[in-house]
Amino acid sequence: MWGACHRFLGSAVVLAGVLIFAAPVWAQSADESFGGRFSGFGGRFGASAEPVVSVASQFNAPTADQPARLFVTATIKPGWHIYSITQPPGGPLATKIRLTPSQEYRIAGYFQAVPPPETKVEPVFDNLAVESHYGSVTWHAPLELAPGIDPATIRIEGVLNAQACDANACMPPKDFPFTAVLGPGVALPEEKPAESEPSRQALATEVLAATLMGAFLGGLILNLMPCVLPVISLKLLSFIEQGGQSRGQVFVLNLWYAAGLMLVFLILATFSASFSLAWGEQFTLTWFKVTLTALVFVMALSFLGVWEIPIPGFMGSGAAGQLQTQEGAPGAFLKGVFTTILATPCTGPFLGPVFGFTLEEPAYVSYLVFGTVGLGMASPYLIIGALPELIRFLPKPGAWMETLKQVMAFLLLGTVVYLFTTMTERYFIPTLTLLVGLWFACWLIGRTPITAPPSKRNAAWIGGAATAILVGILAFTLLLEDLKLPWVMFSSEALAQARQEGKTVMVDFTADWCPNCKWNLAWAIDTKRVNQLVRKNGVVPMVADWTDRSPMIKEVLTKDLGRQSIPVLAIWPAGAPDEDVVILDGTLIESQVLQALERAGPSGNGRQSFNSQ
Numbered sequence: 001m002w003g004a005c006h007r008f009l010g011s012a013v014v015l016a017g018v019l020i021f022a023a024p025v026w027a028q029s030a031d032e033s034f035g036g037r038f039s040g041f042g043g044r045f046g047a048s049a050e051p052v053v054s055v056a057s058q059f060n061a062p063t064a065d066q067p068a069r070l071f072v073t074a075t076i077k078p079g080w081h082i083y084s085i086t087q088p089p090g091g092p093l094a095t096k097i098r099l100t101p102s103q104e105y106r107i108a109g110y111f112q113a114v115p116p117p118e119t120k121v122e123p124v125f126d127n128l129a130v131e132s133h134y135g136s137v138t139w140h141a142p143l144e145l146a147p148g149i150d151p152a153t154i155r156i157e158g159v160l161n162a163q164a165c166d167a168n169a170c171m172p173p174k175d176f177p178f179t180a181v182l183g184p185g186v187a188l189p190e191e192k193p194a195e196s197e198p199s200r201q202a203l204a205t206e207v208l209a210a211t212l213m214g215a216f217l218g219g220l221i222l223n224l225m226p227c228v229l230p231v232i233s234l235k236l237l238s239f240i241e242q243g244g245q246s247r248g249q250v251f252v253l254n255l256w257y258a259a260g261l262m263l264v265f266l267i268l269a270t271f272s273a274s275f276s277l278a279w280g281e282q283f284t285l286t287w288f289k290v291t292l293t294a295l296v297f298v299m300a301l302s303f304l305g306v307w308e309i310p311i312p313g314f315m316g317s318g319a320a321g322q323l324q325t326q327e328g329a330p331g332a333f334l335k336g337v338f339t340t341i342l343a344t345p346c347t348g349p350f351l352g353p354v355f356g357f358t359l360e361e362p363a364y365v366s367y368l369v370f371g372t373v374g375l376g377m378a379s380p381y382l383i384i385g386a387l388p389e390l391i392r393f394l395p396k397p398g399a400w401m402e403t404l405k406q407v408m409a410f411l412l413l414g415t416v417v418y419l420f421t422t423m424t425e426r427y428f429i430p431t432l433t434l435l436v437g438l439w440f441a442c443w444l445i446g447r448t449p450i451t452a453p454p455s456k457r458n459a460a461w462i463g464g465a466a467t468a469i470l471v472g473i474l475a476f477t478l479l480l481e482d483l484k485l486p487w488v489m490f491s492s493e494a495l496a497q498a499r500q501e502g503k504t505v506m507v508d509f510t511a512d513w514c515p516n517c518k519w520n521l522a523w524a525i526d527t528k529r530v531n532q533l534v535r536k537n538g539v540v541p542m543v544a545d546w547t548d549r550s551p552m553i554k555e556v557l558t559k560d561l562g563r564q565s566i567p568v569l570a571i572w573p574a575g576a577p578d579e580d581v582v583i584l585d586g587t588l589i590e591s592q593v594l595q596a597l598e599r600a601g602p603s604g605n606g607r608q609s610f611n612s613q
Contacts, residue, residue, distance in 0.1 A: 052077035052164045052171070057178040059143055060185030061151045067108060068143040068151070071186045072097055072160060072178060075136050082162040084117035084131035085139065091128040093163045093173055097139060100157040108144040113137055114188055138186050156180035208365070212372045219376025222343050247388050253332045254385025258378035260336025265374030272370065273363035286423065290431050292341065293419040296412050297435050298442055299338075303409030306439070307446030336378075342415070343377070430475040437471025440464070484531040490544035492552060495572070502574050502604030504539045506597070509557060509568040511546040516587050517567040524588040525569065533594060537602035539571075569593065573600040 054075045062068040074095075076082060087094035097111055117131035145151060159175040302309050384390050416435075420428065441464030448460040488494065490507055498505045508525055510517035524530075534541055544553045546566060557563045561570055561583055571582040582596045 051174075052080045053082060053160075053162055053174075053176055055160045055176040055178045057156070057158070057180035058183035058185065059151075059154075059156060059180050061182060062145065068145055069140050069185060070107065070143045070156060070180055071138055071140050072111075072158070072180070073136065073138040073186065074133070074160060074162065074176070076134060076164070078135070080164050080166050081132040081134045082137075082164055084113060084133060085111060086117075087131050088128060091122065091130050092165070092170075095133075095160065095162040098159050098161065102156070104146050104149050104154050105156060106144050107141050109142040111139040111141040113139050114186075140186065140188065151182045154182065208368075211369060215369050215372040216376035216379075219373035220379060222373070222377050223380065250388040251385040253329070254381045256329045256332035257336040257381050258385075260333040260338075261340045261378045261381075262336075262371065262374045264337055264340035265370045265377075266367065269367045269370035273366040286427060289419060289422055290427065290434070293416055293431060294434060294438055295338070296342075296415050296419065298438055300409045300412035300416065301439065301442045301446075303405045303412065305406070305446075307442040308450075340374070340377070426480060430479045433475035433479060434468075434472050437468045437475070440471075441468040484528065485526050485534060485541045487541050487543045490542040490553070492556065494542065498540045498542075499572055499574075504537060504574045504597075504600050504603045505542060505572045506534065506539050506600075507542045507544055507570045507572075509544045509546060509553065509563075509566045509570070511566060513547065514566050520567050520569070520588045524590045524593050527590050529590060530593055530597070533597050537597065539597065539600075539603060569596070571596055571600040574602065574604040 055072065056075075057070070057072045059068055059070045074082065083092045083095055085095045085097065099107065113133070115137065117133050117137075119129050119131050122128060122130045145154065157177070157179055159177045161173055161175050163173040164171045298307075299309075301307060420431070423431065444464040444467065445460050448457050450457075487508075495505055495507065508517075508521065510521065533539075544550075544556070546553050557566070557568065560578065561568060561581065563583070563585060565585075567585060567588070569584040569588065571584075572578075573580060573582070582600050584592055584596055
């Protein structure tokens with residue numbers, strides 16, 4: 001992992017500093033949606049790959065018995081593939097077609113693919129069915145044109161958002177813009193004559209009814225999905241505590257739980273209807289993943305007794321036991337919210353087609369479908385609330401519950417590990433540093449007795465919150481590797497080729513186990529001013545990673561540069577003899593690097609090709 005040693009030392013400095021300073025500001029990182037893993041070198045060596053997908057579009061005019069139809073065709077480079085628009089969540093990123101709204105036209109149905117995608121069950125995605133398109137695929141949908149508009153004057157603007165992958169790697173998702181004009185259309189296999197309006201309405205009703213049935217069953221099964229199981233323990237312990245309460249109280253608490261659950265589904269329906277945000281797509285947002293990881297982590301600390309969430313019945317432990325005898329409406333509501341948020345990266349039987357059905361349907365259908373999924377997920381708790389005698393087989397509350405809560409804490413910590421796997425590597429160290437800061441904050445709050453004066457408890461909360469905030473700011477400011485230079489991977493052959501083309505070449509000899517190397521990279525080499533000069537002079541920046549044993553790198557260091565250790569920054573001027581290489585070693589400052597680049601000079605005949613990249 002790039003920057004491990006430097007960021008490890010940086011973490012120590014951050015954590016030492018926050019014990020002295022505090023500031024009430026929160027900083028979040030929300031810049032990356034998906035990607036980073038397609039490069040085996042953490043993105044630093046990622047060269048811009050040529051596009052492997054091209055998109056064309058047209059629409060045909062309506063006839064007496066057929067509506068107009070929009071066609072969007074993607075041509076995919078051999079050896080590559082993209083994913084279907086109905087790809088179930090929990091696996092690869094589904095392709096999306098987005099049109100610019102217009103008064104001249106509207107889509108009157110949903111897109112279908114010709115040929116249909118190839119489906120393969122992938123064990124790496126928990127045996128999820130992955131739907132892929134190879135070669136060429138055309139999506140088509142019925143199109144309704146505004147009355148009195150000449151079709152020849154209409155231009156339909158849109159983008160196809162797709163992620164291209166081959167057998168070994170994936171490119172980041174990309175928008176491919178297209179403009180559809182009037183044309184003959186694309187021949188479709190075995191097109192059936194249009195149905196009469198009554199028949200079409202009856203079919204739509206049947207499809208919607210089947211979709212809602214699948215939505216309810218999918219929501220019910222969602223309770224058993226791996227993402228949800230760790231927090232089902234929250235409700236299990238609630239059931240046990242509710243055993244001695246009145247029937248009315250048990251029913252009310254389960255209604256509050258269902259209300260929290262349904263709220264999340266209605267919010268997701270709003271995102272789907274307004275922004276075409278698919279089920280689980282919020283897990284492509286880095287800020288959401290970091291926030292959820294922090295929330296799950298502090299929940300686990302509460303289960304372990306490090307601190308107590310100040311909501312009655314939210315399954316804390318320790319001195320505030322008297323507050324835990326009743327669950328409380330806020331605790332029940334937040335459990336429903338929390339459980340549902342954790343469910344969103346999972347999918348189950350029925351849900352893939354169900355959520356795909358909402359893509360081209362009116363907004364009310366999205367609310368109806370998402371609400372039905374939520375009702376299916378909430379149904380066991382509503383039934384138990386109405387028939388509390390169903391939980392009488394559970395054991396009575398006792399000391400054993402404390403042990404069970406602590407065991408459940410490790411399930412939550414396992415969820416934290418899972419959430420880390422959803423992030424790109426550059427966020428690992430900043431997020432881990434944030435969690436340590438939150439750990440300190442929870443410890444500071446938890447060590448203050450609940451019987452302490454309010455001033456002392458408030459001071460603990462303010463101090464803990466300020467610490468966590470400052471750690472978050474520093475972690476995502478100082479430890480987030482934000483590389484600016486277009487680094488390429490070093491090899492003797494690549495160096496020789498670049499020099500043969502008349503280019504000035506700068507090589508950073510570095511390793512993850514070299515803290516000084518990481519200091520140089522962050523503060524002296526990969527800076528804004530160096531980046532400007534590198535691009536101005538057409539310099540080729542290369543990185544020689546010595547993290548693992550490399551005889552080739554060692555030979556260049558020892559024989560060509562006369563060095564036995566790193567860090568080393570070597571600059572080969574364009575057209576100069578090998579012995580004229582400019583060498584900087586040890587800890588550097590930015591001005592040294594700038595002076596060395598000025599001394600080496602710009603690339604020769606290779607400058608134009610580099611600047612055009």
